[in-house]
Amino acid sequence: MSECNCNTCKMSRNWRKAKELKDIQSLDDIFNELFSMYEHAQLDHEVLQAVMDGVWPNSVQRLEHALTKAKLYEAKEVDENDAD
Numbered sequence: 221m222s223e224c225n226c227n228t229c230k231m232s233r234n235w236r237k238a239k240e241l242k243d244i245q246s247l248d249d250i251f252n253e254l255f256s257m258y259e260h261a262q263l264d265h266e267v268l269q270a271v272m273d274g275v276w277p278n279s280v281q282r283l284e285h286a287l288t289k290a291k292l293y294e295a296k297e298v299d300e301n302d303a304d
């Protein structure tokens with residue numbers, strides 16, 4: 221059975237290996253990488269929340285674009301369900 225090669229699984233394997241070896245430098249590197257990923261995810265979340273709350277520049281354009289896409293998606297879903 222082959223291992224999953226996604227970034228999360230690779231990082232998890234590296235973390236377990238570093239823990240087993242008590243490799244403090246690698247653990248610190250992994251922690252810093254995880255923290256950086258967390259910071260970026262948190263920032264993305266805050267921006268998207270601000271867009272949803274309508275308090276981010278271009279919120280109206282972004283939300284209108286998203287609404288147009290959502291309507292097209294929904295119409296396609298309805299069409300596909302009708303075809304059954």
Ligand SMILES: [Zn+2]
Pocket residue numbers: 224225226227228229230
């Ligand atoms: Zn994976």
